[in-house]
Amino acid sequence: MNERKTKRLLRIAGMIFVIIFCLIPFLWMVIISLCERPDFLLHKSLRLTVQNFVDILSVGNLHFLDNLRNSLVISSCAALASTMIGALAAYAISRMPFRGKTSIVVTVLALSMFPQICIVGYLFKIMTRFELINTYNALILPYIAWSLPLALWIQMSYFSRIPIELDKAAQVDGASRIQILFKVILPIAAPGFLSTILLLFMFSFNEFLFALMLTTDHNARTVPVGISMFQGLHGELPWGYIMAASVISCIPVILVALIFQKRIIQGLTQGAVKH
Amino acid sequence: MNRKIKEPVSFLLPLIFFIAAFLLFPVLGTFWNSLWQDVPFMARRFVAFDNYVGLMKDGQFWQASFFTIAFACISVSLEMAFGMITALILNEKSRLRGALRGIALIPWAIPSVIGARIWQLIFRYDYGVANITLKAIGIGPVNWLGTSAGAFAALVLADVWRTTPFVAIILLAGLQTVPDDVLKQAQIDGANIFQRFHRITLPMIKPIIMVAILFRTIDAMRVFDLIYVITGGGPGGTTASLSVYGYKFFLTGDFGYGSAVSVILFIIALTTAIIYMEIGKLRSQ
Numbered sequence: 001m002n003e004r005k006t007k008r009l010l011r012i013a014g015m016i017f018v019i020i021f022c023l024i025p026f027l028w029m030v031i032i033s034l035c036e037r038p039d040f041l042l043h044k045s046l047r048l049t050v051q052n053f054v055d056i057l058s059v060g061n062l063h064f065l066d067n068l069r070n071s072l073v074i075s076s077c078a079a080l081a082s083t084m085i086g087a088l089a090a091y092a093i094s095r096m097p098f099r100g101k102t103s104i105v106v107t108v109l110a111l112s113m114f115p116q117i118c119i120v121g122y123l124f125k126i127m128t129r130f131e132l133i134n135t136y137n138a139l140i141l142p143y144i145a146w147s148l149p150l151a152l153w154i155q156m157s158y159f160s161r162i163p164i165e166l167d168k169a170a171q172v173d174g175a176s177r178i179q180i181l182f183k184v185i186l187p188i189a190a191p192g193f194l195s196t197i198l199l200l201f202m203f204s205f206n207e208f209l210f211a212l213m214l215t216t217d218h219n220a221r222t223v224p225v226g227i228s229m230f231q232g233l234h235g236e237l238p239w240g241y242i243m244a245a246s247v248i249s250c251i252p253v254i255l256v257a258l259i260f261q262k263r264i265i266q267g268l269t270q271g272a273v274k275h
Numbered sequence: 276m277n278r279k280i281k282e283p284v285s286f287l288l289p290l291i292f293f294i295a296a297f298l299l300f301p302v303l304g305t306f307w308n309s310l311w312q313d314v315p316f317m318a319r320r321f322v323a324f325d326n327y328v329g330l331m332k333d334g335q336f337w338q339a340s341f342f343t344i345a346f347a348c349i350s351v352s353l354e355m356a357f358g359m360i361t362a363l364i365l366n367e368k369s370r371l372r373g374a375l376r377g378i379a380l381i382p383w384a385i386p387s388v389i390g391a392r393i394w395q396l397i398f399r400y401d402y403g404v405a406n407i408t409l410k411a412i413g414i415g416p417v418n419w420l421g422t423s424a425g426a427f428a429a430l431v432l433a434d435v436w437r438t439t440p441f442v443a444i445i446l447l448a449g450l451q452t453v454p455d456d457v458l459k460q461a462q463i464d465g466a467n468i469f470q471r472f473h474r475i476t477l478p479m480i481k482p483i484i485m486v487a488i489l490f491r492t493i494d495a496m497r498v499f500d501l502i503y504v505i506t507g508g509g510p511g512g513t514t515a516s517l518s519v520y521g522y523k524f525f526l527t528g529d530f531g532y533g534s535a536v537s538v539i540l541f542i543i544a545l546t547t548a549i550i551y552m553e554i555g556k557l558r559s560q
Contacts, residue, residue, distance in 0.1 A: 003462075003467060003468060006468065007468055010468075011364065011367050011369070014360060014361075014363070014364035015364055015369075015371060015375060017360070017364075018361055018364055018365075018375060018378065018379060019375070019378060021357075021436065021439075022378050022379055022381055022382055022436075022440065023378055023381070025382070025390075025393045025394065025397065025436060026381055026382070026385070026393070028393060028396070028397065028404065029389070029392075029393045032396065038396065038402065039401070039402035041402060041404065041407050042401070042402040042407070085289040085290050085293060086290065088286045088287070088289060088290070089286060089287050089289075089290040091286060092282070092283040092286035092287050093283075093287075096282060096283045096286070098280065098283045104287070108290070108294060111294060111298050111299065113490075113493045113494075113544070113548065114298065114302060114541065114544075115496070115497035115517075115518060115537065115540050115541060115544055116497060116499065116518070117497065117499065117517070117518040117521045117522060117536075117537045117540060118301075118302050118305050118537040118538065118540065118541045119297075119298060119301040119302055119305070120301075120522075120525070121301075121305055121308065121521075121525045121530055121533050121534055121537060122300075122301040122302075122304035122305045122308060122534070123297070123301045124525065125304070125308075125530070126300075126301065126304075141293075141296075141297055142297045144293050144297070145293040145294050145296070145297035145298050146297070146298070148290055148293055148294055152290065177282060177286070202384060205386065206385075206386040206387060206388075208386070208387060208388050208499070208500045208503075209499050209500070209518075209522070212503075213522075213525065223386065224386045224387070224388035224389070224500070225388075227386075227388050227389060227392060228388050228391075228392075228503065228504050239396055242392055243392070243393075243396075246385075246389040246392060246393070249386065249389065250385045250386075250389060253384050253385055253386070254381060254384060254385065256384070257377070257380045257381065257384035258377045258380070261373075261376055261377050261380060264380070265376065265380075265444055265447075265448075
């Protein structure tokens with residue numbers, strides 16, 4: 001009895017803690033985005049407004065919609081390409097016998113641990129050399145590479161659970177490797193394929209350092225860079241705008257996170273558990 | 276080439292191309308660049324290890340190295356503790372389980388820059404929620420972002436908020452591998468909830484804890500977004516991590532020196548990973 005009580009108490013306390021800790025700062029962002037003044041607590045005069053949202057979406061020189069469009073296009077392209085390339089590689093590694101498999105996987109995973117700052121300086125030089133600075137390609141190409149370790153890792157674990165007899169049967173029927181991948185494996189691993197795309201989308205959508213270094217204005221600037229660059233008059237930050245832009249930018253990622261919660265968790269943990 | 280080798284190579288080629296061109300090559304380029312003097316309006320000049328010699332005499336660099344290591348140690352310890360608590364709660368069967376998992380994902384899912392902006396506002400001196408709350412209970416106000424200790428605490432807290440869900444989700448996967456009947460049996464044998472955690476759960480999920488610590492430590496060492504937005508490295512450069520410090524040189528066009536800072540961060544991270552894995556090997560023997 002005593003034990004059950006302790007346990008219940010702990011559980012409730014823990015749940016409240018999780019909710020407060022995770023949610024309050026997030027809700028604070030929503031509240032500020034809807035307030036006329038960010039310092040309403042000090043003046044104890046709360047006046048709600050949607051003006052911040054209206055401005056963010058309509059005032060052209062804030063460039064929020066440009067940033068959002070850039071982010072959506074860049075992240076989608078990078079996520080799709082990276083998932084496809086990752087699928088090809090994951091298929092080869094989980095299905096074909098060849099030497100040096102483990103070293104390829106280990107190398108790719110080790111690369112994902114590299115500090116980004118070790119890449120971005122030279123990347124800037126490369127992109128300048130090819131006159132790609134401030135274009136979508138300047139971000140899409142490195143994002144593909146940067147998210148490939150994750151794409152490979154997740155899809156390997158999905159593919160390795162599909163019985164190899166299916167491949168053999170298809171091979172007997174005369175299917176080529178590429179046909180097997182697209183007509184046999186990917187349809188079965190479709191949930192994994194989809195969750196990989198979504199995870200990689202979030203991954204690229206949130207990326208900051210590359211985007212900061214490789215873009216110069218609203219033609220290619222992404223949402224995180226835009227939000228980091230809001231400047232007001234006299235050095236005072238326009239908090240209403242910042243938070244309104246943040247709320248809108250959070251919508252796609254949060255939708256993805258909540259709807260595909262189970263798949264994301266699966267995707268993230270499969271690798272770790274195996275390790 | 277026979278078919279046996281050709282086939283895997285053609286499947287792996289796109290991956291190898293992208294990783295070689297946009298990860299490996301730039302990293303090697305950074306190493307190479309760190310041996311050059313490469314500043315705007317001057318001819319590039321090979322200077323061998325001059326940039327590194329300069330670093331050794333650079334107080335700001337030592338400050339940034341020390342900050343990076345301290346930040347990683349403290350925030351990872353807190354994240355592991357909070358992450359474990361969160362994972363244990365999420366693992367409990369209750370009607371709220373699904374909703375709780377969704378909520379726990381939010382800080383991790385939203386862009387780090389947005390999280391940083393939120394905490395920057397919370398820690399504002401004049402009307403930040405942190406100070407208003409402290410004032411209400413009779414403490415403060417604390418000059419969070421204007422003093423190096425305050426800024427350090429604020430940054431750690433923001434990082435803990437952002438990455439605890441990630442740690443929790445990794446640990447949760449571990450908790451789910453602990454068989455229920457073993458815990459039940461221990462309960463019948465009279466072990467209380469803390470004993471069961473300490474003697475059964477913890478040893479069983481130890482490998483996963485080790486992986487989570489390694490991932491998080493390497494990730495915390497390269498921290499950039501949070502610091503760039505919340506403090507910009509200030510006050511007086513006391514919260515600049517090596518990534519932020521190196522970026523400042525790239526920004527002004529000093530690619531040689533910036534590359535040298537980056538290489539040092541690379542070496543610190545790599546050494547940490549190797550030492551950590553060696554310790555793991557020794558322990559498991």
